[in-house]
Amino acid sequence: MTEWIELGPVAAVPRRGARCVTTPGGKIAVFRTAEDQIYAIENRCPHKGGPLAEGIVHGRHVTCPLHNWVFDLSTGEAQGADEGRVRTFPVRVENGLISIAPDVLMQIAAE
Amino acid sequence: MDLLAEFSAPAQATRTEKLVVIGAGMASGRALEHIFEETPGRFEVTLFGSEPRGNYNRLMLSPVLGGEKEYEQIITHDTAWYERHGVKTRFGETITGIDRQRKVVISKAGETPYDRLIIATGSAPFIIPLPGKDLPGVMVFRDLDDVNAMVEAAQRPNPKAVVIGGGLLGLEAAAALRLRGMEVVVLHIMGHVMDRQLDPAAGYLLQRDLEKRGIKVHCTAQTKAILGENCVEAVALDDGTTYGADIVVMAAGIRPETRLAVDAGLHVERGIVVNDQMVTSDPDILALGECVEHERVVYGLVAPLYDQAKVLAKTLAKQDAAFRPVQTATQLKVTGVSVYSAGDFADAEDREEIVLRDAASGIYKRVVLKDNKILGAVLYGETGDGPWFYDMLRKGTDTTELRDTLIFGQAYQGGAALDPMAAVAALPDDAEICGCNGVCKGKITGAITGMGLTDLDRVRAHTKASASCGSCTHLVEKLMAITLGDAYNPAAVKPLCPCTDYDHGAVRRLIVAKGLKSIPEVMQELEWKTSCGCAKCRPALNYYLVAEWPGEYEDDGQSRFINERVHANIQKDGTYSVVPRMWGGMTNPKELRAIADVADKFNIPAVKVTGGQRIDLLGVKKEDLPGVWADLNAAGMMSGAAYAKGLRTVKTCVGSDWCRFGTQDSTGFGIRLEKYLWGAWTPAKLKLAVSGCPRNCAEATCKDIGVICIDSGYDIHFAGAAGLDIKGTELLGHADSEDEALEIIAALTQLYREQGYYLERIYKWAKRVGIDTIKAAVIEDGAKRKQLFDRFAYSQQFAQVDPWEERVNGKDAHEFAAMAEFGFPVAAE
Ligand code: SRM
Ligand SMILES: Cc1cc2nc3c(=O)[nH]c(=O)nc-3n(C[C@H](O)[C@H](O)[C@H](O)COP(=O)(O)OP(=O)(O)OC[C@H]3O[C@@H](n4cnc5c(N)ncnc54)[C@H](O)[C@@H]3O)c2cc1C
Ligand code: SF4
Ligand code: FES
Numbered sequence: 001m002t003e004w005i006e007l008g009p010v011a012a013v014p015r016r017g018a019r020c021v022t023t024p025g026g027k028i029a030v031f032r033t034a035e036d037q038i039y040a041i042e043n044r045c046p047h048k049g050g051p052l053a054e055g056i057v058h059g060r061h062v063t064c065p066l067h068n069w070v071f072d073l074s075t076g077e078a079q080g081a082d083e084g085r086v087r088t089f090p091v092r093v094e095n096g097l098i099s100i101a102p103d104v105l106m107q108i109a110a111e
Numbered sequence: 112m113d114l115l116a117e118f119s120a121p122a123q124a125t126r127t128e129k130l131v132v133i134g135a136g137m138a139s140g141r142a143l144e145h146i147f148e149e150t151p152g153r154f155e156v157t158l159f160g161s162e163p164r165g166n167y168n169r170l171m172l173s174p175v176l177g178g179e180k181e182y183e184q185i186i187t188h189d190t191a192w193y194e195r196h197g198v199k200t201r202f203g204e205t206i207t208g209i210d211r212q213r214k215v216v217i218s219k220a221g222e223t224p225y226d227r228l229i230i231a232t233g234s235a236p237f238i239i240p241l242p243g244k245d246l247p248g249v250m251v252f253r254d255l256d257d258v259n260a261m262v263e264a265a266q267r268p269n270p271k272a273v274v275i276g277g278g279l280l281g282l283e284a285a286a287a288l289r290l291r292g293m294e295v296v297v298l299h300i301m302g303h304v305m306d307r308q309l310d311p312a313a314g315y316l317l318q319r320d321l322e323k324r325g326i327k328v329h330c331t332a333q334t335k336a337i338l339g340e341n342c343v344e345a346v347a348l349d350d351g352t353t354y355g356a357d358i359v360v361m362a363a364g365i366r367p368e369t370r371l372a373v374d375a376g377l378h379v380e381r382g383i384v385v386n387d388q389m390v391t392s393d394p395d396i397l398a399l400g401e402c403v404e405h406e407r408v409v410y411g412l413v414a415p416l417y418d419q420a421k422v423l424a425k426t427l428a429k430q431d432a433a434f435r436p437v438q439t440a441t442q443l444k445v446t447g448v449s450v451y452s453a454g455d456f457a458d459a460e461d462r463e464e465i466v467l468r469d470a471a472s473g474i475y476k477r478v479v480l481k482d483n484k485i486l487g488a489v490l491y492g493e494t495g496d497g498p499w500f501y502d503m504l505r506k507g508t509d510t511t512e513l514r515d516t517l518i519f520g521q522a523y524q525g526g527a528a529l530d531p532m533a534a535v536a537a538l539p540d541d542a543e544i545c546g547c548n549g550v551c552k553g554k555i556t557g558a559i560t561g562m563g564l565t566d567l568d569r570v571r572a573h574t575k576a577s578a579s580c581g582s583c584t585h586l587v588e589k590l591m592a593i594t595l596g597d598a599y600n601p602a603a604v605k606p607l608c609p610c611t612d613y614d615h616g617a618v619r620r621l622i623v624a625k626g627l628k629s630i631p632e633v634m635q636e637l638e639w640k641t642s643c644g645c646a647k648c649r650p651a652l653n654y655y656l657v658a659e660w661p662g663e664y665e666d667d668g669q670s671r672f673i674n675e676r677v678h679a680n681i682q683k684d685g686t687y688s689v690v691p692r693m694w695g696g697m698t699n700p701k702e703l704r705a706i707a708d709v710a711d712k713f714n715i716p717a718v719k720v721t722g723g724q725r726i727d728l729l730g731v732k733k734e735d736l737p738g739v740w741a742d743l744n745a746a747g748m749m750s751g752a753a754y755a756k757g758l759r760t761v762k763t764c765v766g767s768d769w770c771r772f773g774t775q776d777s778t779g780f781g782i783r784l785e786k787y788l789w790g791a792w793t794p795a796k797l798k799l800a801v802s803g804c805p806r807n808c809a810e811a812t813c814k815d816i817g818v819i820c821i822d823s824g825y826d827i828h829f830a831g832a833a834g835l836d837i838k839g840t841e842l843l844g845h846a847d848s849e850d851e852a853l854e855i856i857a858a859l860t861q862l863y864r865e866q867g868y869y870l871e872r873i874y875k876w877a878k879r880v881g882i883d884t885i886k887a888a889v890i891e892d893g894a895k896r897k898q899l900f901d902r903f904a905y906s907q908q909f910a911q912v913d914p915w916e917e918r919v920n921g922k923d924a925h926e927f928a929a930m931a932e933f934g935f936p937v938a939a940e
Contacts, residue, residue, distance in 0.1 A: 007931045015302055016643070016669040019930035030930060034311050034643045035457045051685040054673040056646040063646035065673040065681055070646070095381075 004092065004099035010036060011096065018053040018062070021100075028089060029053035030098060031073050033060060038098050039073035040091045046084035127155045130427075131216055131225035133206045133371065135160030137169050138400030138416040139231035140187050145424030147196050154427070156198045157223055159216070162254055163203035165193065169254070170413065173444050176258045177287030209375040211393055227427065230372060230383060230391070230398040234365035234411070239275065243337030249359045252284045264358045265291035272296070273346045273356040275334055277304035279443060281362030282317075285326050286445040288360075296354045297321070298332040298346065303631075308441045308452040310642055312468075313475050313491040315631035320448050320473075329354075367402045367409055382409045387433035389423040399423050405434060412439045438487075440501045442494070449490075451497035454504045455479070456487030467518040468638040475635060476518055477642060483511045496520035535589040544590065545576040545583045555587060559594045567591065584617070608647035610639050615651065615868035622655050629656065630667055644670075651869035654756065657792050658864045661906035668923065674754030677926055678914040679736055682729065687736060689728040690753035691743050692789065695763040695781035695801075696724030705746030709739050723760035723798070725751055734927050740915035749913040756870070757792045758799075761785040762810065766803030766820065775820035777803035780849055784818075787853060788860065790910035791903070794867030794876070797860065812840045815873040816856055825852040829859060829885075830877040838874055841882050844890040858889040858899035861906075865899075 013019045013032040020043055021028045027043035029052050037060065043053050050066035061079065063070050070079040076088040089104045130146075132139050135158050146154060160166075166188040174180040193200050201218070208217040215222040236251035238244055248264070251257055261284075264270060270293045274285045277299025285295045297304070303314025304321070318328045333349035337359055347353045367382035378384045378392035382404030389397050399419040401411060410416060415437045425432035440453035456479045467476040474492035478485060478500060484507050488500040499521045503510065510517055540553030558564055558574045570587060571577055577584045592599045605614050613621070618637065627633045630652050634644060644652070649670035656664040668676050679687035693702070706726055710718050717729040731739055743749075752759060761784050764770065766777030781801040791797070800811035801818040811817025813833035817840050819826045824847040828840035843859065846852035862885060867876040877885060889896050918927075 005933075012925060012930055014669060014925065019925060022929045022932045024934065027929075033457075036306070037457050048683065049685070051681075054677075054681060054685075056649065056672065057669065058645045058649065059641060059643045061645075066683065068646070 040089040042087040128226040130154035134231035140166030141420035149428040161205040173283040177290040232368040234401040237364040248343030276362035388426040449494040451490040451494035454487030550576040690751040691748035692751040693725040762800040764808035773803035830874040861899040861903035
């Protein structure tokens, strides 16, 4: 199996916040909840492209900074009346380090 | 063949084997008990332990440290026990090597052969590699020797301890040292104590209780160094804080003690890897306890280790048994504090949470469910139901039937469903409803029927119930509903957001009445229905706390909208706009040149004059923001706060300096106002204007606050609107001098800061509370105006910090840099 690719320590992402990882195919937003759950999603709101990493994080959700759509970080589904879905990526945390599946980067690069 | 021979025959078939055990800790003690039960007489046991004593109950070291127990009371295996089972004890002897070829263990005293070997070396405390970590006085909390050293230190005059680590162990140490009379500070790197076991809400309650005992808790503490010449004297943090210390207790975590296994070439990852039978990669060597890793998990609590001990004994007895991963439950052993945490309580997909908070008695309970089964539970203040939840969690019990009353605990199950109405109706007439004003139930119901009161405000006016802090409002409302039946039509309370039943007004009132000083505190005391709030309530709460507790409350950036977090306005394409302040709309060639240079240097695509008399640089990349600000700062410009729910602009006209009609120095006064008010956070944005005469070129009569200069002084207007709504201002009053005008305007701003609901512009606030009450406070009542003015002035000390400069100097650096950057992946990788 290929090695997972390390993104950085959990502590580099603020609680109830996010940081971005840049790839040739666009940005991935890495979120950390109040309870230290880590999620990664595409940093592009399906509504009008808002940078989701800049939104307010509450519970397992983020509110888009541009027009307040709310997304579930684990499924990528828009909540409430809004319809849409943002791409999610598998990440894992070990020894306080976040890493992402290598094929994700390959895939994004290929797109 | 004699009888004896016949009986001893089977024993010979399974001749006694030499079993050597390394480590006389909790896991090996329990394992030996099972071994002697399963296979009596089969093994000849030699037990090595580094500590100069036998097995004892390590968990109970906390009460020993606190002086609540003696060491003798926590011994689990005494000399008689070892003798009875023929255990050769070699205490005070550390094993330094294992030779697997020759099957011997090595110690100072020489070699000891084994047929089967058990490694149970536990863990070693993790020492953070800080400067000063080797100074005398730096201690750990793992065994009795550590406890004795700490007890001795506590006997000095005015002893001080700093505990690094606010986890289970660190907090138990802190509480125990406090019991010994030490002054104790706990430094914890995360945002709340016991973050591995508790969610932030319960962490907050725990911190509050510890602080009540006189333990200082400092969260998000980055320890920089331990200071001292010949021994520990103090601990310094990154933020510049230092705490004096006679001892420093490192309780920052533990590492599985695997050195022997690594040297012996066994398979070791984080711990010594064992299979379900507790056998290591060498079939003759078994291992258990904190030093092992099973299915990638290393355990740090005894319950799973006891399971391991059972399995290990069965394996040695050649019986089938398998260790399976278990969920653990934790309780903090600090007398008088009840915390319970079990399982996995993080929020995640498909999970639901049930939260119960009782502010009056400091209770917080949260159960996390998935497919109606309990995954985890956090209990604070009342933990009696912990084992009940834990039991259902372990058994995977379906809770559908119990669902509605689950959170109320076991006692409610099987009984009638809870009806809060019935509970209130059942209260006796002399039950106290309003604690602030001492109003009992009979008085309220009497007033309702006797005086025909049908709305809450009149009940308040006549009985004083719920007229102070308001936390009994829901009880009073229930009494009204019970007494009036259908005739009661509750005034529609518009909750702040779905996380709470309180409206903005109640939340603001209660923050003051109860002295609530942090977001978790508000959420707990006001019984929030979610654990972490939402994008609506968190910014509002953050503002209310900033406004109420200047200098005390620490702003929560993660509860601010992106613009206020990065001090620039986000644009539709994710870039930002930057608007530097131009005091009163005045600028000069130097500023204009700097703006032009910045636009060139950072390839800023658009430069625009705004409707607020200043210049907007649009399309700045986020990572360029600090660079842009540094250059603007260098030219003397600071943030124009074009993004803030706070002071924006003070527009001016040229006034008496140049204009043939100008009556006063409108430009100068505008600049003075802007310099006085900048930095202030307000419920919604705040825009001012000063016009030099009633021709009003600065459009002051559609602003939040507008000044029209006239010969005799200054007419102060307010509550105008020119955005979503159009509305001319109201006249607030007249001032004879600039100083008086400034005092009135600052007092008005402060009153708005204290009463406005989050996102409510001045004109809406004025409409809600009434123009007359505002006039009364800031114009007619001179004393009140002065108080408002003083409060505003006080709060400005903390507010007037240029956020750009702070960030140029490195604050929130993580906001402006990517976490990682990847080019095209190399195929050959
Ligand atoms: C830049 C500017 C337009 C311009 O190019 O001139 C502007 C730009 C924006 N205005 Fe404005 N307003 C600007 C002057 C005004 C004015 C005129 C004034 O201040 O004299 C008004 C009417 C007065 C008022 O404030 O009500 C105005 C009424 C609004 C409103 C409606 C507010 C309301 O309560 O009615 C919004 C929306 C809001 O705040 O929710 C708004 C919101 C915005 C936002 C912040 C939209 C947003 O949320 O992203 C725009 C930010 C663009 C940016 O990045 O700079 N802007 N906006 C002006 C900046 C002034 C400054 O120097 O700070
Ligand atoms: C103060 C305190 C409070 C705790 N409270 C709780 C609690 O409330 N609940 C809970 O579940 N858990 C608690 N724990 C954790 C619990 O004590 C441990 O999980 C448990 O003791 C681990 O058992 P063990 O046998 O693996 O290791 P240990 O009990 O640490 O035993 C290992 C022994 O091996 C010895 N040793 C190591 N290397 C060698 C060597 N080379 N040669 C000879 N001997 C060696 C060590 O000296 C030690 O005596 C607490 C721990 C501490 C320190
Ligand atoms: S109309 Fe405007 S510019 Fe003219 S005097 Fe009055 S304030 Fe000055
Ligand atoms: S772009 Fe995200 S809500 Fe519109």
